[in-house]
Amino acid sequence: MGVQESEPLDVERIREDFPILERRVGGDVESPGEGDGDDTPLIYLDNAATSQTPDQVVDVIADYYRSYNSNVHRGIHSLSQEASVAYEQAHDRVADFVNADGREEVVFTKNTTEAENLVAYAWGLAELGPGDEVVLTEMEHHASLVTWQQIGKRTGADVKYVRVDDEGRLDVDHARELITDDTEMVSVVHVSNTLGTINPVEEIADVAHDHGAYVFVDGAQSVPNRPVDVKAMDADFLAFSGHKMCGPTGIGVLYGKREILEEMQPYLYGGDMIRKVTFEDATWEELPWKFEAGTPNIAQGIALAAACDYLDDLGMDRVETHENQLAAYAYDRLTEHDDVTVYGPPGDERGGLVAFNVDGVHAHDLSSILNDSGIAIRAGDHCTQPLHDKLGTAASARASFYVYNTREEVDALVEAVDEARQLFA
Amino acid sequence: MGMGSDMYRQQILDHYKNPRNHGELEDPTFTHTGENPTCGDTIQVDVRLEDDGDTIEYVAFSGDGCAISQAAASLLTEELPGKTLEELQAMDRDDMIDMLGVDISPMRIKCAVLAEKVAQDGAKIHTGEIEIETTKTE
Ligand SMILES: Cc1ncc(COP(=O)(O)O)c(C=O)c1O
Numbered sequence: 421m422g423v424q425e426s427e428p429l430d431v432e433r434i435r436e437d438f439p440i441l442e443r444r445v446g447g448d449v450e451s452p453g454e455g456d457g458d459d460t461p462l463i464y465l466d467n468a469a470t471s472q473t474p475d476q477v478v479d480v481i482a483d484y485y486r487s488y489n490s491n492v493h494r495g496i497h498s499l500s501q502e503a504s505v506a507y508e509q510a511h512d513r514v515a516d517f518v519n520a521d522g523r524e525e526v527v528f529t530k531n532t533t534e535a536e537n538l539v540a541y542a543w544g545l546a547e548l549g550p551g552d553e554v555v556l557t558e559m560e561h562h563a564s565l566v567t568w569q570q571i572g573k574r575t576g577a578d579v580k581y582v583r584v585d586d587e588g589r590l591d592v593d594h595a596r597e598l599i600t601d602d603t604e605m606v607s608v609v610h611v612s613n614t615l616g617t618i619n620p621v622e623e624i625a626d627v628a629h630d631h632g633a634y635v636f637v638d639g640a641q642s643v644p645n646r647p648v649d650v651k652a653m654d655a656d657f658l659a660f661s662g663h664k665m666c667g668p669t670g671i672g673v674l675y676g677k678r679e680i681l682e683e684m685q686p687y688l689y690g691g692d693m694i695r696k697v698t699f700e701d702a703t704w705e706e707l708p709w710k711f712e713a714g715t716p717n718i719a720q721g722i723a724l725a726a727a728c729d730y731l732d733d734l735g736m737d738r739v740e741t742h743e744n745q746l747a748a749y750a751y752d753r754l755t756e757h758d759d760v761t762v763y764g765p766p767g768d769e770r771g772g773l774v775a776f777n778v779d780g781v782h783a784h785d786l787s788s789i790l791n792d793s794g795i796a797i798r799a800g801d802h803c804t805q806p807l808h809d810k811l812g813t814a815a816s817a818r819a820s821f822y823v824y825n826t827r828e829e830v831d832a833l834v835e836a837v838d839e840a841r842q843l844f845a
Numbered sequence: 846m847g848m849g850s851d852m853y854r855q856q857i858l859d860h861y862k863n864p865r866n867h868g869e870l871e872d873p874t875f876t877h878t879g880e881n882p883t884c885g886d887t888i889q890v891d892v893r894l895e896d897d898g899d900t901i902e903y904v905a906f907s908g909d910g911c912a913i914s915q916a917a918a919s920l921l922t923e924e925l926p927g928k929t930l931e932e933l934q935a936m937d938r939d940d941m942i943d944m945l946g947v948d949i950s951p952m953r954i955k956c957a958v959l960a961e962k963v964a965q966d967g968a969k970i971h972t973g974e975i976e977i978e979t980t981k982t983e
Pocket of ligand 1: 468469531532533534561563609611612613638640641661672803
């Protein structure tokens with residue numbers, strides 16, 4: 421899945437789908453977009469946290485609430501049938517987006533974090549015990565790191581971390597050492613949300629499977645940004661979030677191989693996930709509903725399918741190329757100055773983000789100053805505290821790109837960083 | 846203009862680059878530390894009281910972190926001498942923001958008030974009102 425030669429994205433046209441990109445910022449935060457002070461054009465470079473939502477997806481949400489808002493599964497009336505069909509078909513659409521075998525393999529969750537927890541609780545608590553090992557990487561997001569760490573404490577299983585080398589790449593030899601026949605689960609982030617590193621998940625999956633372990637791929641930063649094929653990587657589980665891929669908040673996905681999901685017990689109990697209930701016992705609905713207890717995020721699920729349509733229309737190969745080019749450009753421009761440290765591998769090996777620090781300017785100060793130029797970046801530990809400890813810094817600034825970002829916006833970022841540097845000189 | 850440029854008026858940058866009373870006291874009456882876990886800002890405040898055991902004589906700080914948190918600590922070391930412990934406890938976040946002389950955006954308030962909170966908690970530990978290891982602001 422290397423970067424492919426293809427027609428570049430028509431960014432100018434794409435931007436028309438995102439009216440929010442036209443807004444100005446800087447005014448009273450309690451009246452978004454209305455205050456007198458809202459006079460600075462927005463440059464949105466916080467896409468790894470949450471991407472913007474195109475009109476095509478917003479329209480699907482509005483259309484749901486305006487024309488067929490209703491609870492799913494339970495109703496026989498027209499609205500409920502319409503909502504049910506749309507909600508169920510959304511699972512098929514999302515399955516297709518990552519090349520899964522249909523809705524049975526696609527569980528809708530709240531987000532990536534809930535998908536991680538679902539497997540950790542439903543599978544981990546049941547299957548793990550003393551002597552078992554869970555292998556993570558040092559660049560895991562807290563969503564997987566904290567979750568497996570706590571499951572380890574509760575079950576007595578050991579948690580081990582594959583090293584990240586000085587260039588920010590995963591030490592695959594170390595992974596081969598750590599993964600043994602005692603390993604039951606390997607959880608690996610596909611694209612690091614801090615380093616931008618693209619991890620060789622296919623290779624890790626091979627090693628895990630050679631030792632009879634499952635592999636859980638955190639796709640929060642990869643599914644939005646590049647073609648992802650669960651069969652090609654042979655992932656047992658894959659998690660991702662709608663709000664990072666042109667979809668709404670409140671919807672995420674757990675992909676799981678059908679035979680594994682079938683063996684797993686439910687994570688949440690209640691309505692919609694049962695088949696037959698007596699005062700003594702209950703049996704479960706079929707996949708994926710067994711894992712979707714209670715009224716789900718219906719509009720958000722349907723909208724996620726629309727987001728998949730939107731991205732597939734752009735072409736995920738082209739999305740990948742576009743982001744990689746912006747990240748490589750940002751990497752080159754930022755590292756023109758010796759006082760800038762960019763974390764992770766060189767520009768041509770990374771996903772669409774750059775985390776960095778400027779000597780003498782705290783990341784939070786940098787973010788505040790950039791905000792003054794309308795530039796939205798993230799500053800903090802990006803939910804990878806142990807990795808930041810290893811990098812020797814409490815916080816970093818992170819710019820992350822999406823389909824609507826331009827080289828000019830990267831230039832504006834670099835210019836604003838220069839201003840901050842001068843202010844603090 | 847947004848909050849950013851206002852927030853980095855000369856005074857804050859000056860106190861950040863040339864912190865006043867920076868370091869540790871040799872004979873503090875009490876000393877206390879605190880942090881913003883999410884930002885990684887850390888502050889230690891050392892306070893020496895006058896012989897009446899109530900009036901603040903001298904304050905020093907040390908620490909690491911963003912310009913707002915460090916400048917706030919520096920400003921505080923100049924503000925506190927002469928105040929009583931009661932007057933210290935009566936200070937609130939608006940006093941700190943007044944001292945900084947700028948609007949502080951909502952997400953940065955915790956940086957601005959860290960040193961003040963550390964000084965107040967340190968005093969409360971000294972007078973036996975509370976028992977805590979470190980102060981944390983969120
Ligand atoms: C790599 C990675 N994993 C997991 C998450 C968690 O995603 P969410 O907050 O949507 O659960 C994120 C995003 O914050 C991420 O970047």
